[in-house]
Amino acid sequence: MSAGAGLTVVFQSHNRRGLGHLMRGLNIAREVLALRPDARVVMHTRNASAPTFCPDGVTCVVDADDPVTGWRRTLAGLAPDVVVYDTMAPADPDAEPVPPGARVVHVLRKMVPEEHDRILASGFLERCDAVVVPHTEAEFGLPLPERVRLRTVFAGTISRRPEPAGIEAVRARYAVRPGVPLLVSTAGGGGFADTAVPFFAAVRATHAELVRRLRPDGVQHVVVLGPNYAGEVPDLPGAHVVSVEPRLVDLFAIADLVLSEAGYNSVSELRLLGVPAVFVPGRRRLDDQAERALELARAGSAVVLDPAPTTVATGVADLLTDPDLMARMRRTALATRLVPGNRAAARHVLGLLALGGAA
Numbered sequence: 001m002s003a004g005a006g007l008t009v010v011f012q013s014h015n016r017r018g019l020g021h022l023m024r025g026l027n028i029a030r031e032v033l034a035l036r037p038d039a040r041v042v043m044h045t046r047n048a049s050a051p052t053f054c055p056d057g058v059t060c061v062v063d064a065d066d067p068v069t070g071w072r073r074t075l076a077g078l079a080p081d082v083v084v085y086d087t088m089a090p091a092d093p094d095a096e097p098v099p100p101g102a103r104v105v106h107v108l109r110k111m112v113p114e115e116h117d118r119i120l121a122s123g124f125l126e127r128c129d130a131v132v133v134p135h136t137e138a139e140f141g142l143p144l145p146e147r148v149r150l151r152t153v154f155a156g157t158i159s160r161r162p163e164p165a166g167i168e169a170v171r172a173r174y175a176v177r178p179g180v181p182l183l184v185s186t187a188g189g190g191g192f193a194d195t196a197v198p199f200f201a202a203v204r205a206t207h208a209e210l211v212r213r214l215r216p217d218g219v220q221h222v223v224v225l226g227p228n229y230a231g232e233v234p235d236l237p238g239a240h241v242v243s244v245e246p247r248l249v250d251l252f253a254i255a256d257l258v259l260s261e262a263g264y265n266s267v268s269e270l271r272l273l274g275v276p277a278v279f280v281p282g283r284r285r286l287d288d289q290a291e292r293a294l295e296l297a298r299a300g301s302a303v304v305l306d307p308a309p310t311t312v313a314t315g316v317a318d319l320l321t322d323p324d325l326m327a328r329m330r331r332t333a334l335a336t337r338l339v340p341g342n343r344a345a346a347r348h349v350l351g352l353l354a355l356g357g358a359a
Helices: 020-035 067-078 113-122 164-173 193-214 248-253 264-273 289-299 309-320 323-335 342-356
Strands: 008-013 040-045 058-062 082-086 103-107 130-133 152-154 182-186 220-224 240-242 257-260 277-279 302-304
Touching: 008 020, 008 067, 020 040, 020 058, 020 082, 020 103, 020 264, 020 342, 040 067, 082 342, 103 342, 130 342, 152 342, 164 248, 182 193, 182 248, 193 220, 193 309, 220 248, 248 264, 257 264, 257 309, 264 277, 264 289, 264 323, 277 289, 277 309, 289 302, 309 323
Parallel strands: 008 040, 008 082, 040 058, 082 103, 103 130, 130 152, 182 220, 182 257, 220 240, 257 277, 277 302
Antiparallel strands: none
16 A cells, blocks of 8 residues: 555454444544545554455455554555544554654544543553543443543534435345344344354244244344354344345334344434334443443333343343333334434544545
């Protein structure tokens, strides 16, 4: 790769097992291109599945073997105008090879307090020209030094939007029948085996219970394992089981209920769409999925369950066979839909650079 004449924006995504950093970066990147159609946008990632998700206009560089050397090579070859980091701060901020004059941005997702404190202590945020928090200020709820806060925008949740063509595509792909309940089950990226394996054991039990109660033709079930899932593929007669669904947000849009771990992207998309959910939160080092899921459960648009197969199977089946309860959850979910902060985040990423080509 070599630098071009126009604006160049490079995103760093550290994901290997999940998709959170990648998808959040891509959601911002789409808005960057809307603001600056002349921009060259590059996503530097460690995730081999990333090219599946990169839209037109975004170049995806996969560097799984030697991310340190590869990252230096990408920065040197492109000489970017803007460098965007997501969640993870560089191990040695002072040695980070950012080209002179480049605008440095950090997307600071809410993390568990000890990880948040570690980011603050690293000093990296002090070097950033801008900080994007992909939450409202009330949702974020973590302290920031005033000198960092002055360069921070609380953009709100970053989330993909469904598209009419995408909805029709997934409806046709899975032969979705009107009037028959559609359950979508997903573990996001699927690469966290310690939670994905028991999650899909619960999905298997849930499918069996739904078939028992509703008969095989009385339920539709799409299971997305996740591109990084390496476990055993569950045997689910009558269900559609796929490794990856790039149009997952479009599939969510037509679902009656979603069974999911409570990753940032899945929860964000469900909040945007107003779709009821059953969450089986996974344990993560950086963030608290249970906290995220319980917030929606308290509002009445979701249910949170432990991963025991019989518990999940009974909980999901009880919901899908109770039209009144499902309708109440749907009304609550629709009434509390979020307004995504993608455009606000992109403007803050670009800063004054956005003014030259704003749409």
